[in-house]
Amino acid sequence: MHALRWHAKGELRLDDVPEPPAPAPGQAVIAVSYCGICGTDLHEFAHGPNLIRTGPHPLTGLEPPFTLGHEMSGTVVALGSDVPGVNVGTRVAVDPCLRCGVCRWCTHGEYHICAKGGSIGLAADGGFASKVTVPVEGLVPIPDGVSDELAALAEPLAVGLHAIRRAGVQPGDHVLLLGAGPIGIAALLAAKLAGAAGLYVSEPVPDRARKAAEIGATEVYDPAKTDVRREVFLRTGRVGPDVVVEATGRPELVELAVNTVRRGGRAVLCGISGASASLPITQIVPFERTVLGSLGYNFDIPRVLDLMATGRLDATPMLTGVRPLSAGRDAFAELEADRGSHLKILLKPEEH
Secondary structure, X not given: OEEXXXXXXXXXXXXXXXXXXXXXXXXXXXEEEEEEOOHHHHHHHHHOOOOOOOOOOOOOOOOOOEEOOXXXXXXXXXXXXXXXXXXXXXXXXXXXXXXXOOOHHHHOOOHHHOOOOEEEOOOEOOOOEOEEEEEHHHEEEOOOOOOHHXXXXXXXXXXXXXXXXXXXXXXXXXXXXXXXXXXXXXXXXXXXXXXXXXXXXXXXXXXXXXXXXXXXXXXXXXXXXXXXXXXXXXXXXXXXXXXXXXXXXXXHHHHHHHHHOOOOOEEEEOOOOXXXXXXXXXXXXXXXXXXXXXXXOOOHHHHHHHHHHOOOOOOHHHEEEEEEHHHHHHHHHHHHHOOOOOOEEEEEOOOO
């Protein structure tokens, strides 16, 4: 079968690889329907290795080259263990978090921050292939009425939902989102579901700003032309937003998030980069601001699928393109050249 594999920085190849073997106990093989290109994938391609380890991963033993892709939907074709509610032929989304199952975090329900953890597509072969082997604990049945395309968006949407849950957004809260890329838009949708009264977005890219407005942002600001901190302060009765979500990982926006949130408010950081930010103690302690990290999701993918199935969450604005897997390298190049025109491109394998 074909697989889109990371070999090194700038080296992404469509390789011929063997199909997965029969799954061992605790594993399943799925035929991939769709797999989304994540900003993490783009970052590894252009600037890696970052989350990818150049030596064997401590949990999986895998080292490059391996198949990227962790935002996937598919159909179970083989099971190595019985899984309640899952059979061969079941349509599933995949929670790609790899976990040891025995550390303090795994045993306390925080598998997403497992001490040895990783992700399918970054520490094990991923979904940019016709078939992939995954742990059975990551299988999430897709409800009737949710398409395979939209189910492949459950993973990035879960990142936004998790950030909003971490922030404790309540009905009537005012929320500022810094960045309207895929995770910023996911957080916007989740904040809207949580009942936020004011949804303010800072985004300099016109296409993404327009998308945020279409989805239901109260106001969208171009930070190159507007003092976002001042405008949101005025729009909230000179109080400031209850929550600020930073979805880019840029140091200056991390600082802006902390400096902008109201006294007693929560700044949630879910963008990842290798840069360092300066957070003055005088902007945190005297105002009792809370700064929270938010990584991925923790049982949030099933929540997203249920929200889709009940009609509470319309994920269609996230989907901006589908490409065949054979055109995967071109899709990466397209996104590198112009991220603003797209939120999520899905790759579809052409062989099973």
